[in-house]
Amino acid sequence: xxxxxxxxxxxFVAMEGVAWVMHKYVLHGFLxxxxxxHHVPHKHALERNDLxxxxxxSLAMLCFISGGRLFWVGAGSSLYGxxxxxxxxxxxxRRLKVFGKTSNVYLxxxxxxxxxxxxxQGKHGSxxxxxxxxxxxxxxAAYEIVKKxxxxxxxxxxxxx
Numbered sequence: 001x002x003x004x005x006x007x008x009x010x011x012f013v014a015m016e017g018v019a020w021v022m023h024k025y026v027l028h029g030f031l032x033x034x035x036x037x038h039h040v041p042h043k044h045a046l047e048r049n050d051l052x053x054x055x056x057x058s059l060a061m062l063c064f065i066s067g068g069r070l071f072w073v074g075a076g077s078s079l080y081g082x083x084x085x086x087x088x089x090x091x092x093x094r095r096l097k098v099f100g101k102t103s104n105v106y107l108x109x110x111x112x113x114x115x116x117x118x119x120x121q122g123k124h125g126s127x128x129x130x131x132x133x134x135x136x137x138x139x140x141a142a143y144e145i146v147k148k149x150x151x152x153x154x155x156x157x158x159x160x161x
Contacts, residue, residue: 004072011076012083014133019084023129027052032123056081057111084131090116103149108142109134 038049063074
C-alpha cells in the first residue's frame with residue numbers, strides 16, 4: 001500500500017512535466033485546432049479543448065483496469081486531473097463561481113502566469129505552459145501585490161480606530 005501511494009505521488013508530480021510538454025508542443029502544435037477554443041473568448045460552457053479531459057481520463061481508466069502498479073499510476077493521473085480542474089477551470093477561469101478572490105500568494109502567482117499565457121491568442125508566442133509550477137518572477141510580483149493590499153487594509157483599519 002505504501003509503495004502504491006508512492007507511485008501515485010510520483011505520478012502526480014510527473015504529470016506536471018507531462019502537462020507542460022503536451023501543452024507546449026502538442027496543444028500549441030499539431031492539436032492547436034482543438035486547443036484554440038481555449039484561447040479565444042466565448043460565452044458557451046464547453047469548448048473543444050475540453051476533449052483533452054476525455055483523453056487523459058481514458059488513459060487513467062485503462063491504468064485502473066490494468067491493475068497492479070498501473071492502478072496507482074491511474075490514481076496519480078486522476079488526482080492531477082482533479083487538481084487541474086479545481087485550479088485551472090474553477091479558480092483561474094472561474095467556470096464555476098465557487099470561490100471568491102484570493103489573497104494567497106501562490107494562487108495569485110498561478111493566475112498571473114496563466115494570464116500571461118493567454119495574453120497571446122495565437123498558436124505561437126505563449127509562455128508559462130505548466131499548471132502547478134510557476135516561475136519565481138510571478139511569485140515576486142504576487143507577493144508585492146498581496147503586501148500592498150495588506151498595507152492598504154491596515155491603513156484603512158488604522159484610520160477607523
